Amino acid sequence: MRLEILPVLGIGDVTEGDDLAALIGAAAPWLRDGDVLVVTSKIVSKAEGRLVDVPADGPERLAARDEVLAAETARVVATRGATRIVQTHHGFVMASAGIDASNVDPTRLVLLPKDPDASARALRAALHERYGVDVAVIISDTMGRPWRNGLTDVALGVAGMAAMRDHRGEVDPYGNELQLTQMAVVDELAGAGELIKGKRDQVPVAVVRGYLGVAPPDDGAGAAALIRESALDLFSLGTAEARAAGLRAAATLPDRLGDAEADPAAVRRAIDAVAGVVAPGTVFTHVTDAEVRAGMTATVPDWPTSATGLILGAAPTPVDRPDLVRFGVDLQRLRTALAAEGVSSNLLPPPAGTTAVASLAL
Amino acid sequence: MRLEILPVLGIGDVTEGDDLAALIGAAAPWLRDGDVLVVTSKIVSKAEGRLVDVPADGPERLAARDEVLAAETARVVATRGATRIVQTHHGFVMASAGIDASNVDPTRLVLLPKDPDASARALRAALHERYGVDVAVIISDTMGRPWRNGLTDVALGVAGMAAMRDHRGEVDPYGNELQLTQMAVVDELAGAGELIKGKRDQVPVAVVRGYLGVAPPDDGAGAAALIRESALDLFSLGTAEARAAGLRAAATLPDRLGDAEADPAAVRRAIDAVAGVVAPGTVFTHVTDAEVRAGMTATVPDWPTSATGLILGAAPTPVDRPDLVRFGVDLQRLRTALAAEGVSSNLLPPPAGTTAVASLAL
Numbered sequence: 103m104r105l106e107i108l109p110v111l112g113i114g115d116v117t118e119g120d121d122l123a124a125l126i127g128a129a130a131p132w133l134r135d136g137d138v139l140v141v142t143s144k145i146v147s148k149a150e151g152r153l154v155d156v157p158a159d160g161p162e163r164l165a166a167r168d169e170v171l172a173a174e175t176a177r178v179v180a181t182r183g184a185t186r187i188v189q190t191h192h193g194f195v196m197a198s199a200g201i202d203a204s205n206v207d208p209t210r211l212v213l214l215p216k217d218p219d220a221s222a223r224a225l226r227a228a229l230h231e232r233y234g235v236d237v238a239v240i241i242s243d244t245m246g247r248p249w250r251n252g253l254t255d256v257a258l259g260v261a262g263m264a265a266m267r268d269h270r271g272e273v274d275p276y277g278n279e280l281q282l283t284q285m286a287v288v289d290e291l292a293g294a295g296e297l298i299k300g301k302r303d304q305v306p307v308a309v310v311r312g313y314l315g316v317a318p319p320d321d322g323a324g325a326a327a328l329i330r331e332s333a334l335d336l337f338s339l340g341t342a343e344a345r346a347a348g349l350r351a352a353a354t355l356p357d358r359l360g361d362a363e364a365d366p367a368a369v370r371r372a373i374d375a376v377a378g379v380v381a382p383g384t385v386f387t388h389v390t391d392a393e394v395r396a397g398m399t400a401t402v403p404d405w406p407t408s409a410t411g412l413i414l415g416a417a418p419t420p421v422d423r424p425d426l427v428r429f430g431v432d433l434q435r436l437r438t439a440l441a442a443e444g445v446s447s448n449l450l451p452p453p454a455g456t457t458a459v460a461s462l463a464l
Numbered sequence: 465m466r467l468e469i470l471p472v473l474g475i476g477d478v479t480e481g482d483d484l485a486a487l488i489g490a491a492a493p494w495l496r497d498g499d500v501l502v503v504t505s506k507i508v509s510k511a512e513g514r515l516v517d518v519p520a521d522g523p524e525r526l527a528a529r530d531e532v533l534a535a536e537t538a539r540v541v542a543t544r545g546a547t548r549i550v551q552t553h554h555g556f557v558m559a560s561a562g563i564d565a566s567n568v569d570p571t572r573l574v575l576l577p578k579d580p581d582a583s584a585r586a587l588r589a590a591l592h593e594r595y596g597v598d599v600a601v602i603i604s605d606t607m608g609r610p611w612r613n614g615l616t617d618v619a620l621g622v623a624g625m626a627a628m629r630d631h632r633g634e635v636d637p638y639g640n641e642l643q644l645t646q647m648a649v650v651d652e653l654a655g656a657g658e659l660i661k662g663k664r665d666q667v668p669v670a671v672v673r674g675y676l677g678v679a680p681p682d683d684g685a686g687a688a689a690l691i692r693e694s695a696l697d698l699f700s701l702g703t704a705e706a707r708a709a710g711l712r713a714a715a716t717l718p719d720r721l722g723d724a725e726a727d728p729a730a731v732r733r734a735i736d737a738v739a740g741v742v743a744p745g746t747v748f749t750h751v752t753d754a755e756v757r758a759g760m761t762a763t764v765p766d767w768p769t770s771a772t773g774l775i776l777g778a779a780p781t782p783v784d785r786p787d788l789v790r791f792g793v794d795l796q797r798l799r800t801a802l803a804a805e806g807v808s809s810n811l812l813p814p815p816a817g818t819t820a821v822a823s824l825a826l
Contacts, residue, residue, distance in 0.1 A: 103471060103660070104468055104469060104470050104471070104660070105468065105469035105656075105659060105660055106466055106467070106468055106469075107466060107467040107468075107469070107656075108466050109465060109466070180698040180699065182698055185698070187698060194611075195610070195611040203640060204636050204638075204640050204645075205636045205638060205640070206638060206640075207638055208638065208639065208640060244645070244647075247609055247610070248557070248609070248610055248692075248697060248698070248699035249556075249557040249691075249692055249697060249699070250618070250648065250651070250690045250691070250692060251628065251646065251648065251689065251690050251691070251692050252627070252628045252646045252647060252648025252649075252651065252690055253645065253646065253647055253648060254647070254648050254651050254652050254655075255652065256612070265614070266613065266614045267662065269662075274566050274567045276566075276567060276568060276569055276570065277570065278565060278566050278567070278568075278570060283566075283606070283615065284613065284614045284615065285606075285614060285615055285616070285658065285662055286612065286613065286614025286615060286616050287614075287659065287662070289612070289614065289616050289655065290616050290617065290655035290656060290658055290659050291659065293616075293651065293652035293655045293656065294467075294469075294652060294655065294656035294659065296647065296652055297467060297649065297652050297653065297656065297672075297675055298465070298466070298467055300629065300631075300647055300649075310659075313659055327613065328612045328613050328614055329611075329612070329613070330610075330611055330612060330613050335610060335611060335703075336542040336544055336547070336549060336610070336702045336703060336704070337542065337610035337611070337699045337702060337703060338703050339703045339706070340698045340699060341697075341698060341699060341700050341701045341706040342698070342706075343706075344701070344703040344704075344705075344706035344707045344710065345706045345707065345709050345710040345713070346710060346804045347707050347710060348706065348707040348708060348709060348710020348711045348712075348713070348714070349710045349711075349713065349714050349800055349801070349803050349804035350710075350737065350800075350801065350804045351707070351710070351711065352710065352711050352714030352715070352797075352800045353714070353734075353737055353738050353741075353797045353798070353800040353801035353804060354737065354738065354740070354741050354797065354801075355741075355797070356741075372715075375712065375715055375716065376715050376716065378716070379715075379716050379717075379718075421785075423783075423788055423821065424813040424814075424822065426785060426788035426789055426792065427788055427789075427791055427792040427795065427811075427821060427822045428792060428811065429789055429792055430788065430789040430790060430791055430792015430793040430794075430795065430796065431792040431793070431795055431796040431799075431811060432792075433789065433792065433793055434792065434793040434794075434796035434797060434800075435714075435715045435716065435717070435796060436715070437793075438711055438712075438714045438715040438796075438800070439711070439712065439715035439716075441711050442708050442711035442712045442715060449789075449790065449793060451786040452786075459785065459789060460786065460789045
C-alpha cells in the first residue's frame with residue numbers, strides 16, 4: 103500500500119465562466135476512480151466569478167478592500183495592527199476572510215467560493231458525468247493558525263468522502279479505548295496536495311491516489327462538519343478582545359445575587375486581590391453565618407432574603423466626601439474581583455447600628 | 465514529478481532503550497537519500513523512556529495524572545471541564561501537554577520527547593552513520609486546533625530540512641509580491657504521513673519520497689522555528705481566561721495617566737457605555753479645553769500637570785453617604801470602561817468651587 107501525490111499540469115490561467123471539469127478532465131485524462139482531487143480554491147473562485155474590482159493602489163484601494171472585508175465578515179475575532187482575523191459567513195476563521203490579492207490582476211480581489219461544499223459536489227458530479235470517474239474533490243485554501251508559525255493548506259469544501267475519520271470507540275492493542283481521535287483527514291489531504299502544488303508555479307490541482315479504495319457513492323456531509331460552533335470554542339475571541347470584554351463587563355456589572363452560596367475561598371481570594379490597591383484602613387469582612395444574615399432583613403429594609411452571605415465594608419475614619427467616593431471606587435474593585443471569581447453581588451446601604459459604610463449581598 | 469507516501473511495516477512494539485535507527489533500518493532497507501521519515505512521537509518517547517508509572521484507575525490515577533500534567537506544563541492557556549490546554553516547556557500548545565494514555569500499558573503514561581528536534585537529529589545521524597542514507601526526519605504528534613473540528617498530525621521536531629518554505633519576496637505571474645506565505649511544510653508532511661499511518665494499525669513510521677531532491681547537509685533550525693512566542697500570539701489565552709483577566713485588571717486598575725491625549729471619541733464611548741447602569745442623575749463631563757485644564761492646578765493641589773484632560777463627576781442631589789458610595793462605584797465603572805477603550809485615569813478630589821463630587825485626570 104502506498105499513496106501517490108500527482109500534480110495536474112497544464113491547466114493554465116482560469117477566468118470567469120471557465121468550465122473547471124473540462125479543464126481538469128483535459129489536463130488529467132489519467133484520473134481514476136477513488137482519486138482525491140485537491141483543488142486550490144482560487145481557481146474555483148475565479149471560475150465562479152467571485153472577483154471584485156478595486157483600485158490598483160492608494161488609499162482608495164485600502165478603503166475598497168475594507169468594504170469588501172466587512173461584507174465577507176460575519177464576526178470579528180481578533181485584530182492587531184492591519185491584521186483582521188474574522189469568521190466568514192461560511193463559519194471559517196481566517197485572516198482577511200480569505201480575500202486574496204495574489205495570482206490575480208492588481209485591480210481585482212478574489213473572494214472565497216460562496217459555498218465550497220457545493221462547488222466540490224458540482225465538480226465531482228461533472229467529472230463523473232463527462233469522464234465516468236468517481237473521485238472525491240477537496241477545495242483547499244491556505245490558513246494561518248494560533249500558536250504555530252507558518253501556514254498550511256486545509257479544506258474549505260469536500261465531496262465524495264467524509265471530512266473526518268473517526269477512531270472513537272476503537273480499542274488499541276493495550277485495551278485502551280481511543281478517545282479524541284476524530285482525524286480531520288481532508289485537512290491532511292489538502293496539506294499533502296499543497297506539498298506538490300507549492301513546488302511548481304501554476305499547479306492549482308493535485309491528485310492523491312491510493313487513499314480511498316473507491317469514492318463512496320454519496321457526497322458526504324462536506325467540510326462544514328469541520329466548523330466548530332464559536333460557543334463551543336475555547337478561543338472564540340482574541341486574547342486582547344476577550345480581555346477588553348472583561349473590562350466592559352466590569353464597567354456594567356449588574357446588581358444581582360448568585361444562584362448558589364458563594365465559595366468562602368473564592369470570596370477570600372477576591373478580598374486579597376484588591377488588598378494592595380484599596381485605601382489604607384479599608385476593611386472588607388465576609389459574613390457567612392446564617393443567623394447574622396437573618397438579622398440583616400431587620401436592619402436593612404431591602405435586604406434580599408435569597409442572599410447567601412454579605413460583605414461589610416468599613417472605610418478609614420474620619421470619613422469625609424472624597425473618602426466616601428474613594429470607598430465606593432474600592433468597593434467596586436472588590437465587586438469586580440468577586441465577578442472574576444464567579445461571585446455576583448448586590449450593592450446595599452449598610453445595616454443600621456453598625457459602623458459599616460456599605461454592604462454587599464452575595 | 466510525483467510524491468509517494470510509503471508505510472514502514474514491521475517495526476512492532478517499541479520499548480524503553482530500543483534502538484530506533486536499527487528498528488527502522490531493518491524494516492525499511494529501501495530508504496533512499498532525500499526521503500523524509502515521519503516518525504510518530506510515541507515510539508520516540510518510548511525508546512527514550514519518557515514513561516511515567518501511574519495507577520491503572522480510580523481517583524489515584526487522576527491525581528497522579530494531574531501531577532504529571534503540572535510538571536509538563538509551562539503555562540495554562542485554557543481550561544473547560546476536564547480539558548486542559550497548556551503550553552509545554554518546549555513551547556507547544558496542546559491539550560494535556562501531549563501526555564498520552566493510548567497504545568501503552570494502562571499503568572503508564574507517555575510524555576512527549578524531551579527535545580524532539582534533538583531526537584530527530586540523533587535519528588537522522590544514526591541512519592546516516594549506519595546505513596549511509598541522507599534523510600530528513602520529522603517527529604510528529606496529533607493536535608487539535610481552535611475553530612476547526614478534528615485533529616491533524618503536525619511536527620514536534622525535524623532535522624535535515626527547514627520547517628518552513630518561504631515564498632516571501634517572490635512575485636506571482638501578475639506582478640504581485642507574495643506576502644504572508646511561509647508554508648509550514650513539515651506540518652503538511654507530518655499530516656501526509658498520518659494519512660497512511662492512520663489507515664493501518666501499528667505503523668508508526670511513514671516515508672515521503674520525492675519531496676526533497678536531496679536532504680541538505682545540515683540539520684536546520686528544527687521545529688522550534690514553528691513555535692510562536694506567546695507575546696506575539698493573538699490567542700495566547702483562552703477566551704474565558706482572558707475575559708477573567710480583564711475583570712481582574714479592572715479590580716486592580718492603577719491610578720495613572722496615559723502616555724498621550726485621550727481620544728475624545730473613546731472617552732465618549734466609555735461614558736455612553738456606563739450611562740445605563742449608573743445612578744440616575746449622575747453626570748460625567750469630559751473637559752478637554754487646555755485653559756480649563758490649566759486652571760485645575762490652581763484648584764486641585766495635587767492635579768498632575770501632565771494630565772491631558774479631565775472628567776468631572778456630578779452626583780444626584782441631595783448627596784448623603786450611601787449616594788457618595790454609589791457615586792464612587794459608578795465612577796469606578798466609568799474608569800473601567802475608559803480602560804477598555806485604552807484610556808488610563810487618575811482619581812482626584814473635585815476642584816474647589818465646583819459642584820463636582822470627584823474628578824478624573826486623563
